[in-house]
Amino acid sequence: ATQMVVERQMAEAGGNESRALLGRDAFVERVWEWRHKSGGAILEQDKRLGSSMDWSREKFTMGEDGADDDQMVRAVRKVFVDLYNDGLIYRAKRLVNWDPHFQTAISDLEVDNKEVDGHMWHFKYPLAGGETYTYVEKDEDGTVILEETRDYISIATTRPETMLGDGAVAVHPDDERYKPIIGKLCEIPVGPKEYRRLIPIITDEYPDPDFGSGAVKITGAHDFNDYQVAKRGNIPMYSLMDERAQMRSDGAPYAEVASIAGRIARGEEGFDEAKITAMNLVPDAYRGLDRFEARTRVVADITAEGLAVMSEDGEGNPVPLVENKPIMQPFGDRSGVVIEPMLTDQWFVDAETMAKPAMEAVRKGDTVFVPETWEKTYFNWMENIQPWCVSRQLWWGHRIPAWLGIEVDEDRRLIDEHGRTPRVFVASTKEEALTAAQQSYGASVKVTLADGIEDHVAPAFALDSNKKLIELELVQDPDVLDTWFSSALWPFSTQGWPDDTDDLSTFYPTATLVTAFDIIFFWVARMMMMGLHFTKQVPFKDVYIHALVLDEKGQKMSKSKGNAMDPLELIDEYGADALRFTLTAMAAQGRNIRLSKQRVEGYRNFSTKLWNAARFCQMNECANWDGALDPSAVKQPVNRWIAGQVAKTAREVTDALEDYRFNEAADALYKFIWNVFCDWYLELIKPLLNGDDGEAQKETRQTAGWVLDETLKLLHPIMPFVTEVLWEKLADGGPQRDGFVMRQDWPDFDSGFDAPDAAEEMDWVIDLISETRSIRSDLGVPPAAKTPATLVGADETAQRRLARHKDVIQRMARLEPLRAASSSPEGAVSTVVGGASLALEIADHVDIAEAIARLDKELASLTKDVTSTEKKLSNENFVSRAPTEIVEENRQRVVDGKARLEKLTAARRALDTI
């Protein structure tokens, strides 16, 4: 993690240049200047993160020299050394993705494949010695569609410049067209004519007979598939480019090298890796050219010579066959330049072996992905995992704890004359490396450590007159480790590992890793592998994969694309709480978040709403003094009701949080605070707060204060700032606070808080008010008008409720006077509430025709509903197969619907008489 931060810092400082481009001294200078400019802030950041980098000017050493005691460094080195000793890390010459800009190897995951407009050229590779064969092409039915005599084999390529490194031409063993020429030699149609290189035509399963000409040129050193074919067929892999992806200009002149290559192709001369590596098969004319320039030149030269496969243009004139087609091209995701496959010596982790326990742990459920569906992504990658290249040719990072000598035989003679074949000593410290090397070479060789940092891997050595090794300067591998190598240790290395610390035993394995899906491969999988290997335990129990924040267009935000929304700007505008709430509310599992300002604005309004509600409470002296209230024992129905609502909300929020359903937690809180607490409760208690029943007033004040306190606790994780401030402010004239709201016990209510009777009663009140408001609004009764109303046919319960809540109903529904009676007054417009009719004397205000239309509309929809439910109930299958509670629910629906229908019909009839 530290390393990533540093890398990012470097990028920001414009220091994102390679070791090779910049050189060590210039790099150190730049780092120093930049860090100096940062005014020490970065140093502080390093300290906080426990950075193992020592960036001081004198001691700058790629982070590690002199840092033997640093715990992080020890952890990284131990991991490397142990894995090496277990055979899980090895050094090998392999084809890697090479970033020519940074001049470093990168891993597959750092490659960004993009579709670009590409060209595919078709060239003729003439057969050696002017040989000919009969080329026959058949269609699916076996009908001959082309038969001609050819003296060449046709090859398609998108990368003509790599033809210079071809080691063979491969065809599928079942491809009848090329059977006659298998095993023969053909000529690469490029380079000086007198030194044309010959390569064999071989068979391999890899070529697809239906694609292109069916014949593939094999360039093992510059293509991943060709690499595999070349390995299988022992085809030489000629490297054509240098670290900057320019055509090589080292080594012997082309004529000399090409004649050796010719002998190798004819089997007249053997070859080994070192020999092939040293050979530069780039013709003199192309040496030093950029790869793209070389491509242009190669194409032009071949075409000029008449060796391009020809086609016809629209007017029937012959033109070289060039297919324009979109091709996927790999780009370095940081440098943005085309990646070049390069054959180099690198360190690899045997990821395939390490992936096995990591997969097993998830299969067994030791580690659980939330949402579960991401397990598939994890397995998909782990099952197809490739060796992990961990070497990086950069100036920052943890240096690889490997020291390089040279390979000698038993007589201490060099294995290869250039001394380029290394003998490797992996050790935790340079002293150990030195000791190991001394032991390895024997007492007659004077082994010393090279001073400072060499940017190459060939150590200095001296031979005696018998060409035996007598002196050797051991060099540390100049490369550093991939960022993710040390990041993979994070769960345990941050707890003090490899030391046996209290932190480690207390906090490891960790509970939950919270991360985004785009990092499952990079980080999660690797933490699993390293954690299991070194601690025998999973690094975390749950992996919560949260949504990714996209911009409004649905694009992944990234600094390089410049479409990132700066959270600080949003916070300046709407507040951190609003942004936090937005992200929480949108964090539905397994989704992306398209962040929109409007949404943030909405939740800013929400916090304002809460603020105002709290202000109202404070103005009315609402507070749970000294926690004296027992909210499960309040008397007023409205208070009993809200206590039940608080308990219900608390349970919803807790359950949602525990299941990582953060959006549901946010949703439950939003609805409770705005739609229950503010919209109803605060309105419903106004008469009580202003009334003259002292006991009810006191209880209500306490209850309201208690509800607010509990709400603040529940909301605090999502909106920490406003809740903390309100918590503190409400103490002013309110209860003593026992520290921050953050430190309070999490609300946890048993079912004793649920008050079904109070809930039913308050629902009745709310229904009555809502229904009245709706009818008034629909029929255009002026909002300010107070209208007389009569509750007709109310049973005892309804009458009691009416009496108890008369004040608040009158106030909120603007009904006055409000009374109960056995019959409806003349000329009233009625609606039905909870089994009774509510007759509103609003005829003066309204158009009766509209009132009739409104009722008819309701009657129609209710009738339809009752009819369809009855129909459902008459279906025997439904009654016998559906769960009883569902059937019962439907029966009740019919009963209620019919009762309502009856009353509405009566109300409708009454209107006719007006």
Add this chain to the structure above:
RNA sequence: GGGCGGUUAGCUCAGCGGUAGAGCACUACGUUGACAUCGUAGGGGUCACAAGUUCGAACCUUGUACCGCCCACCA
């Protein structure tokens, strides 16, 4: 080519077997002593399409069409 996911109101998205929800936007009305960053009421959806399973499908199964993302490949 392999894998994963999406298609629900004008927009952004919840819901994932029991007659469709939110926020924003929209319409009408409103200076009622917390709140106009607000209140009240309202309009708006054959839940992409098709076939199946089921008493019952936005939800399960299969297929189709679009749209994303990841991996591989295109010599």
